[in-house]
Amino acid sequence: MDDRTYTADAEPGETATVAGWVHEIRDLGGIAFLILRDTSGRIQIKFEKEEMDEAMVETGMGLSRESVVSVTGEVKEEPRAPTDVEVVPDSLEVLSAADTELPLDPTEKVDAELSTRLDNRTLDLRREAGQAIFEIRSEVLRAAREAFRAADATEINTPKIVATGTEGGTELFPITYFGQEAFMNQSPQLFKQLVAGSNVERVFEIGPIFRAEEHNTPRHLNEATSIDFEGAFCDHHDAMDVCEQVVVAAYEAVAENCEEALEALELAEAFETPETPFPRLAYEEAIERINATGELDEQLVWGDDLPTEGEKALGDDVGGHYFITDWPAEIKPFYIMDHDDDETLSTGFDMMHPRMELVSGGQREHRREQLIEGFEAQGLDPEAFEYYTKMFKYGMPPHAGWGLGGERLVMTMLDLDNIREAVLFPRDRQRLSP
């Protein structure tokens, strides 16, 4: 198919072969128009029935929507055509005929529910808006990688099949590993720390995480893409700086390189890169501001985790991305370091979009004694994490890092209603296929 021309590249005056899907056929009687769609756009094919090969016209007029065809003919300038050019066909080949009844309508004359769309993702991605989300997602990941490289971080890949969980917190998917009990990893946390403790120093990973929580919300997935950073000789302030850089780089790249996709999503006008620096609110200030909004029935007190309603009230109040820092030590995991001068305060931070939490991070506990105490305080057996704690005996530098929900980044960036829109084949409480 070397000689195939994208519909967007077809130039008047040349003979070209275009190939794609039958988007629509408008048969006006003596003349008919076939709208052919490919990844680059659409082009009109004109059929003048009295003047063209009878068999070709018959084949063309008999095509069902979404059939795949290849058309060769002269490309002509034509002001009456939708793109100002049209193809006058010499030959037409049907590469794959489609059933006449489609499970969803790629021309978008009729809506489809998310569930129907996910069951028929291939057809769903023939819609401009469907394609646009994943073009943008790809750009977000490209830009994030570039920003990490600019921050001297090395891309790594850590195991997804593990012997023990990471933090004890969320539920894990159990699997059988050659007769041994094993789990799907919920986070690269421990492994990226082990690499940050090497000469590699600064690492990032973009990969899947698995969480077996039976939640059923528009912002949770059981298989998600985590964008992780960990850097040796970094404190939580440095980690927040990198976080901000990566998120802003993603927005900037999308604004610059995804104009068409943003237009397809009707976001071209409204799209804005968040302003930096993101405000950094101490936890204490955050609960005070939430209380001051009066949105909550009960006032928050020191030590409370932030309820969803409170996060939203604060998000509306702040109006953009922001960090919450200096959490009470007791509600952050054991591997997060506490402040030197106040053990009740953690160096843990969250980065928030007004709609939801995007990032969780902090400076890590690199002192082995304290780390082991932390395991015990959280009811975990340090013995089970020997592979991890052992390395803290051989020179573990101070280090910090964070994890960013990739789908949440795309979802909030594009103002999607449901996080499943940002995953090709989402895994949720009830969906295991396709």
Add this chain to the structure above:
RNA sequence: GCCCGGGUGGUGUAGUGGCCCAUCAUACGACCCUGUCACGGUCGUGACGCGGGUUCAAAUCCCGCCUCGGGCGCCA
């Protein structure tokens, strides 16, 4: 895990006890139409998630199951 709300032609919907052998759009089939661009016109095919119950009468009320979505908790 707890709680709430849905499931009607291929798709998206109207219908909350009789007006329904079920509305509308789109798709599909047939016919007409030489510049459409949501092409238009005429005609036609096609559906009440499953099982049980209440009632003279059930898409509509009740129970169970299946299935989808949402809220909370928790989190990325």
